[in-house]
Amino acid sequence: MPLLELENLQKDYGGLRAVDDVSLAVAEGAIIGLIGPNGSGKSTLINLIAGSAELSAGRVIFAGEDISALAPDAVFQKGIARGYQEPSLYFKMTALDNVLLPVKGQRGEHPWYAPWRRYWQRDEIKHAEAAAAVLDQVQLRQRFDTLASDLSGGQMKLLEIARCLMGKPRLLLLDEPTAGVAPKLAYDIFRQIARLRDDYGITFLIVEHRLEILFDFADYVYVMHLGNLLAEGGVDEIASDATVREVYFGD
Amino acid sequence: MPPALLTTSLVNTIQIGSLYALMALGITLTFSVMKLPNFAHAEYVTAGAYAALIVSLSGVLNPLVIMIAAFAVGALSALISHLAVFKPLEGRDVSFYTLILSSFAIGLIIRYILFTMADYFNLFDLRIAIPLRIVLRDGNLILSNLFAWVVPTSVILVIILTLLLNRSPLGREMRALANNISLARVIGIRVERVKNYAWLLVGGLAGVAGALWGLQTAVHPLMGWGAIISVFAAAILGGLSSFSGTVLGAYVVAFSENTVMLFLNANYGLDLAFKPAIPFIIIIAVLLLRPQGFTNLIKRAEELQR
Numbered sequence: 001m002p003l004l005e006l007e008n009l010q011k012d013y014g015g016l017r018a019v020d021d022v023s024l025a026v027a028e029g030a031i032i033g034l035i036g037p038n039g040s041g042k043s044t045l046i047n048l049i050a051g052s053a054e055l056s057a058g059r060v061i062f063a064g065e066d067i068s069a070l071a072p073d074a075v076f077q078k079g080i081a082r083g084y085q086e087p088s089l090y091f092k093m094t095a096l097d098n099v100l101l102p103v104k105g106q107r108g109e110h111p112w113y114a115p116w117r118r119y120w121q122r123d124e125i126k127h128a129e130a131a132a133a134v135l136d137q138v139q140l141r142q143r144f145d146t147l148a149s150d151l152s153g154g155q156m157k158l159l160e161i162a163r164c165l166m167g168k169p170r171l172l173l174l175d176e177p178t179a180g181v182a183p184k185l186a187y188d189i190f191r192q193i194a195r196l197r198d199d200y201g202i203t204f205l206i207v208e209h210r211l212e213i214l215f216d217f218a219d220y221v222y223v224m225h226l227g228n229l230l231a232e233g234g235v236d237e238i239a240s241d242a243t244v245r246e247v248y249f250g251d
Numbered sequence: 252m253p254p255a256l257l258t259t260s261l262v263n264t265i266q267i268g269s270l271y272a273l274m275a276l277g278i279t280l281t282f283s284v285m286k287l288p289n290f291a292h293a294e295y296v297t298a299g300a301y302a303a304l305i306v307s308l309s310g311v312l313n314p315l316v317i318m319i320a321a322f323a324v325g326a327l328s329a330l331i332s333h334l335a336v337f338k339p340l341e342g343r344d345v346s347f348y349t350l351i352l353s354s355f356a357i358g359l360i361i362r363y364i365l366f367t368m369a370d371y372f373n374l375f376d377l378r379i380a381i382p383l384r385i386v387l388r389d390g391n392l393i394l395s396n397l398f399a400w401v402v403p404t405s406v407i408l409v410i411i412l413t414l415l416l417n418r419s420p421l422g423r424e425m426r427a428l429a430n431n432i433s434l435a436r437v438i439g440i441r442v443e444r445v446k447n448y449a450w451l452l453v454g455g456l457a458g459v460a461g462a463l464w465g466l467q468t469a470v471h472p473l474m475g476w477g478a479i480i481s482v483f484a485a486a487i488l489g490g491l492s493s494f495s496g497t498v499l500g501a502y503v504v505a506f507s508e509n510t511v512m513l514f515l516n517a518n519y520g521l522d523l524a525f526k527p528a529i530p531f532i533i534i535i536a537v538l539l540l541r542p543q544g545f546t547n548l549i550k551r552a553e554e555l556q557r
Contacts, residue, residue, distance in 0.1 A: 052437060071436065072436040073435075073436045073439050073440060073441055076438060077439055088434050090426075090427055090430055090431065093423070093427075101423060101435075101438055102438045102439045102440065103420075109424065110421070111448040111452060114415050114419040114420065114422065117419070120420065124420060163438060167439050
């Protein structure tokens with residue numbers, strides 16, 4: 001059974017159909033690429049899965065459960081985390097605080113406990129250690145005390161991934177994880193992604209424009225065009241597909 | 252101005268400023284986390300004062316019990332106004348102005364519930380029955396046990412609230428909500444729950460402020476409303492976002508209403524009836540000249556300290 005299934009997803013903005021009858025399946029433990037020209041509906045599709053936009057029609061099935069109607073926080077609790085094209089962080093908070101925010105069931109979240117540090121301190125230390133381990137995975141451990149706004153563009157992307165990991169997701173949706181990042185670092189980011197898949201079995205659905213990097217790491221690729229699914233297949237298949245080349249590269 | 256008057260007015264400044272701080276922090280917190288300038292805040296104060304009065308009339312004079320009752324009633328009225336009015340309205344994506352008007356409406360409803368109750372049980376203009384005592388007399392300086400209650404309690408609560416916001420996990424989540432609420436949802440923060448907690452805190456602190464206020468003046472259904480403009484002036488001085496700015500603003504407003512007013516009265520013969528105009532003047536001046544209030548000043552001072 002695939003981890004994520006989209007059944008005939010449709011999204012209308014007024015008279016504009018941004019996503020039109022898209023069905024696809026994501027196998028557990030795979031790195032799936034989602035490509036297509038600007039405005040082809042890729043980001044909208046990510047929003048629909050994450051619950052940030054309401055479906056006009058269709059169903060989202062995650063691990064055998066219909067999550068179509070869930071709000072974003074509930075989708076996150078189910079195990080789907082997402083990253084954005086523009087790094088979305090709490091820039092006035094430290095890297096560590098950013099990673100600690102999604103932790104579930106913290107004792108200090110409760111208003112009766114929150115004013116008394118000793119009731120939640122041990123709990124907090126445990127979470128902070130877990131957060132430090134996650135920061136270590138993306139090589140940000142040394143910078144735990146840095147304000148998120150003082151990190152470099154690539155580090156912000158990595159911090160975003162670290163924050164997603166803190167929720168122990170089964171599926172990570174990433175919208176252009178390498179946008180605005182130097183080429184060398186872009187490779188690093190994808191290497192991290194592959195490692196996270198290998199070590200923790202996390203599944204990835206990645207929107208990406210840097211096809212040369214994506215094609216090195218993806219297991220399967222979907223191509224969108226004008227809200228429709230234009231093609232799908234393995235990397236070699238997609239790279240040599242004539243219609244894909246036409247809409248994407250214009251030749 | 253005679254020195255005795257000056258001393259008394261400074262004592263009043265500290266006492267009233269502490270109460271303003273307690274109330275204005277609630278306004279600032281509601282504005283930054285819930286994006287709502289809540290005019291019903293005044294009524295949580297009154298509700299807390301009445302809770303304290305009723306408990307004290309029933310014969311319980313333990314100040315801690317009185318404060319807890321006031322906290323509970325204030326917290327509850329804030330939570331109910333959120334769940335019954337603000338949350339459904341937010342769900343319908345109404346405009347900012349609708350929310351402000353609805354906060355006036357819910358304030359009126361609570362106020363007149365209290366009026367009806369006060370009328371029925373004849374609870375007008377009673378003082379919470381803690382006997383007045385002089386605890387310190389030193390030259391012109393006279394401090395009563397009220398001062399010994401009001402000031403430390405408010406200051407401690409303000410410090411606890413500030414630490415809670417800046418250090419605790421709950422505070423971290425509230426700051427996240429204040430900063431970017433849609434991102435908070437996406438990263439799995441249970442936004443509705445954190446909002447409920449924030450309302451409980453805001454209302455509870457307002458309730459305690461009401462109880463403390465009821466110690467020094469008579470409890471009346473209009474007492475909270477009478478202070479709301481001064482409290483908003485304090486919050487606006489804090490830029491409706493900075494906590495330390497709001498506390499500073501509270502003392503500035505109290506200082507202007509007490510010491511500056513008496514100074515103008517003694518030296519220039521300005522009638523004391525102009526006192527209610529002071530918070531309005533402060534609000535207008537701040538919004539015209541420095542809409543961000545103390546915010547940036549404090550940020551710069553903090554940067555200099557580093």
